[in-house]
Amino acid sequence: MKVVTTITEMQSEINRQKELGKSIGFVPTMGFLHEGHLTLMKKARQENDIVVISIFVNPIQFGPGEDYETYPRDFERDLELAQGEKIDYLFHPSVEEMYPHSSTVKVVVQERTDVLCGKSRPGHFDGVATILTKLFTIMMPTRAYFGKKDAQQVAVVEGLISDFHFPIQLVPVDIVREEDGLAKSSRNVKLLHDERKQATALYRSLQIARETIENGERNPINVIQLIERHIKDETSGIVDYIEVYSYPSLNRLEKIKGSIIIALAVKFSRVRLIDNVMMDVN
Numbered sequence: 001m002k003v004v005t006t007i008t009e010m011q012s013e014i015n016r017q018k019e020l021g022k023s024i025g026f027v028p029t030m031g032f033l034h035e036g037h038l039t040l041m042k043k044a045r046q047e048n049d050i051v052v053i054s055i056f057v058n059p060i061q062f063g064p065g066e067d068y069e070t071y072p073r074d075f076e077r078d079l080e081l082a083q084g085e086k087i088d089y090l091f092h093p094s095v096e097e098m099y100p101h102s103s104t105v106k107v108v109v110q111e112r113t114d115v116l117c118g119k120s121r122p123g124h125f126d127g128v129a130t131i132l133t134k135l136f137t138i139m140m141p142t143r144a145y146f147g148k149k150d151a152q153q154v155a156v157v158e159g160l161i162s163d164f165h166f167p168i169q170l171v172p173v174d175i176v177r178e179e180d181g182l183a184k185s186s187r188n189v190k191l192l193h194d195e196r197k198q199a200t201a202l203y204r205s206l207q208i209a210r211e212t213i214e215n216g217e218r219n220p221i222n223v224i225q226l227i228e229r230h231i232k233d234e235t236s237g238i239v240d241y242i243e244v245y246s247y248p249s250l251n252r253l254e255k256i257k258g259s260i261i262i263a264l265a266v267k268f269s270r271v272r273l274i275d276n277v278m279m280d281v282n
């Protein structure tokens, strides 16, 4: 595995591989790799000649008062994990390399952002779309891999790729969970001992919601109330949102029908967790 820190070197490696006719699988990350990331890498490894991952904690997708400074980082551990997945290139630029001067252009996402996490994180998806536009331009990947845990991010990336005509196949990958159901996340380490136990209620509440819909419930308000009651009974967390939307357009629903997402965010004392399930409803 080659670690690359400059854009120029990364581009010349990519150009070389492209000239050799190689397909390129790209997994963008902010590091502190966990099994969710490793699953993306494994899938990329199976489907491409060359696999590139990026590790870059992108400052412009964090708002004021968010956890940019304290976002978990452990590059040495990440390096070992990436090596274990037989990654070809690890791109690890500095902030100065990615943002050498105050930006003249940024990407503004106009739809799919005023709901779910986007609602309480104004500008977050502009930051994500801006860094991905840069990374896609540098990597020119054949396929790009994203976890469905950040379902709103997947919806935004789908729009970015389609609107900007990037010749990239978006590959959304299923959520990887701990044995007790908690969705894997770099931020789980911030849960206090008791909160870690309580956090299993998030996925459980989504499963209860799914079962209720499978049994015929079609009113989103009833589903939301059911989830809220379960989380309030089982955890000390504070519900940020619980929503049922069409997917990937993320529109509010009068009646549950079609391709939908049930998504939630719950704040614990030091960390806010998100989770979701998606389903097709007749």
Ligand code: PAF
Binding pocket: 028, 029, 030, 056, 058, 061, 128, 131, 132, 150, 153
């Ligand atoms: O999902 C993430 O880790 C980030 O939002 C991404 C896609 C790497 C962009 O910084």
